[in-house]
Amino acid sequence: MARPSARTFRFRRRNLPCEAEQTLAATLSAQGVRILGRSIRYHRPRAPFCGVGYCTQCLVRVNGVPNIRSCTYVPAPGDAVGTENGWPSVDRDLLGALDWLFPHGIDTLRGFRRPAAFRGLYHRVIRSLAGYGRPPTPPARPEPRAGERIDTELLVVGAGPAGRAAAARLASAGHQVLLVDRGPLLAPPPQARARAGTTVTFLPAPDPGRSPRFVATGLGADGTPVLLRAQTVCVAAGAYDGGLLVPGVDRPGVLTASGALSLAGPQGEPPFPQAIVFGGGARAGELLDRFGTHVAAAVSPGAFAPEVAARAAELEIPLYPRSLLVEIRGRRGVAAVRIQGRGGGPEQLLPVDAVLLAHCRFPNGQLFFQAGAQMDWRGSLGAYTPVLGPGFETSVPGLFAVGEAAGFEPGSPAEASGIAAAEQLLEGTTPSVLPARAEPGRPSEMAGYYTELLRRRAGRGKWILCACEDVLLQELEEASRAGYRGLEEIKRYTGVGTGLCQGRFCLPAAILLLSDLEHRPPSEVGYIRQRPPVVPTPLGTWARMPEETG
């Protein structure tokens, strides 16, 4: 119930309270609203997943604009929020029938060819089903403010521990530093300028003949365009919690670690009664700490880190090391998970309401790719990270990489890399003690995991590989069998990775699967090279972006 004095927004036919800093997704979750949309092809139920504005699972319509990420949008009083892509509603969507009518998927590449006389009709039907939100209605509010241009000597992207440490060290040495972050900025370093709520969306390769060298674009609060010019850029954009390939992974109630944390209530109340945590490292440990007795069990593809095991013992949470998550069961949400020991151990069915994915984190490497930095495959992370010199400089002059974005293991002293990069910039000296980067040679734990899981093929129902585009595992396998090779061809052939998250949640698994199918190392299968912008950015923001020169 809304407090009488509360300021409210409208969701379907209800008035819901606007709580300070509370996102739309968290507010709706607290109000018991579960399903926020329907998937693009098979109309499967969709609910918040990643909590950081990357995935496609929590899109709603706000004030006539489609595709607003409810996990990062904070509703304002008077907002009108609606759902999309469900008919008549997302809760009871008749088009959900497509999901069981096509248990093996719809072959859109070869489909709808004959008879030629009906092709026009097919195309009309497909076209009216395609797309997600309805087109935007004319803006009711005046356009947001004009763009801003900010010049700085040093730009630090990302205000996590590494970025903050670098910014603090550089600023205390008297340099002009601007620290920007997508989210709120907690405790910015005193001498540095700071800008919260601003995503750096595009960092083109620097023009060597130009001063300042770098011109980047940013997406500020309310869609404000920001043009950033800097002589030196230090990227500390961190990492994100990755997805998993398993039947049922797209069910409401399956959340990444950040997704689970983002839905917790103001007092930390979890958005579920009982969950399993998947993963055995530091991130899984964080979830145990945070959700305690609401964790029914922890399941890890490998061993559990000793600290995590100790914490679980204290909380009396059962652990299942070296186990496969075989299937996530349920209809409109999660009801149970099936797990099985690696190498053919016993099978178990654990009844739970949520699955929290904490098994892997991928570096946010898009800005390095955009800037043209040389990248290499870091097997143990299952991702590409920039090739770094001893002082954390990338192959692009003036571009530095620190923290998790650079491939430093989560939990390693991230500050140290930030300070070290700053020292290098200031003094040109290489610090003697360097934090450890993830090993390039060691293969990702998930590589062998998927090989084993697929050999088992135990789960029922669709194996959704790419939840944004509803691409099935079998489509990837068929493309590979037809002779298409490498991520670039497979991506275009199947559509995997072409959705709104730009492949963040499906391509890491796709690379491992292709490596298996093509019998060559993942590094030869290809890149996950998201094209600009880093996050979807409104046309109106680009249109008002200040000029690069002047």
Next chain:
Amino acid sequence: MSGEPRDRYAVVIVGGGIVGLFTAYHLARAGTGPIAVFERGFLSSGASGRNGGGVRQQWETGATVALAREAVAAWRRFPGEFGFNPYFRQGGYLFLAESAAELAQLDRVAATVRAAGLPLERLDPRAVARRAPGIRTDRIQGASYLGSDGTLYPFPAIWGAYEAARRLGVDVFLRSEVTAIDSEGGRVLGVRVGGRRVAADRVVNAAGGWSGELSRRAGLSVPNVASRHEILATEPMKRFLDPMLIRLSDGLYVSQTMRGELVGGLSVPHPPGVVPGPPSSIAFLRRMSASLVDLFPNLSGLNVLRAWAGYYDDTPDGMPVIGEDPRLRGFFHANGFGGHGFMLSPATSLRVARSVLGERTDLDPARFGPARFLSPGRAMHAEHLQPG
């Protein structure tokens, strides 16, 4: 295709874009002996995998209209013939004029297109608004519309041509760059690939934006230049826009694909030639978005999902180059397609194949032949309707 190429082929095609693949298909159907296609990158890595999918028959020159008409018929047949569905959707092309000069250009186009018997319509701003809901019409002075123009999704067309060619025995080598053309006494002897010689009496230059470079590797000077063109896609929406829109004032083109996203571009001047470095630019994102929001103010909040770029292969007169080079026997051009090579490819590649087979084609050498650039000062029959 993996494996090693043979020592000799009847025809070697350089470039595995849509033009090279269709040409290989037509040659194989005619039965010319072994054919190889060498593609430097992955399949669809050139302009054929990066374009806007527009297919139009509105042109200023009748020769192009005729090719485009034939191509439209071929695209309609494609799913049945090739087993893949490129979703060729005939939602029309709508050219928008915002000045007297642009109206005059549309008059010339209308005359040519109607002379070919196609039912082109001239629309007033009200009729434009009916075909493009939400468009701002205050600056639009007139438009031309042809309902049988349309858009397609390029990838299935590439897979279809690739698989059909291979079924007919064509060897397609991906990740295989042709580094040199061997010739002697004004005759082609073959190509070099990965340090190997592959002999062939006939070599087709279907290298798209890199065709100028390839011709130069064969010792021929040609006027083709590669020019970088950028393009973007928005997030998908439910259907609202059927035709491809072209704004003559700034070259904006945009259509809503079968998946519901808006895909389009606009020309931002870049230095000519293939450049290393980032394919996209801030200037493009700004100008493209500004033009789109200017036309459709309601789209301001719609997200740009991704931006990318590719190379046009431009010629001085905006017309393609098709046929044997008079300076080097056995070296055939299939290039210079600018921003329109995909839509025309079913018709152009058939003529490339015929000329490789030594047959006469219906193409006027003064408009399409490589010799047209060799006598300076000759009047050119330029095609001026370039955008989209």
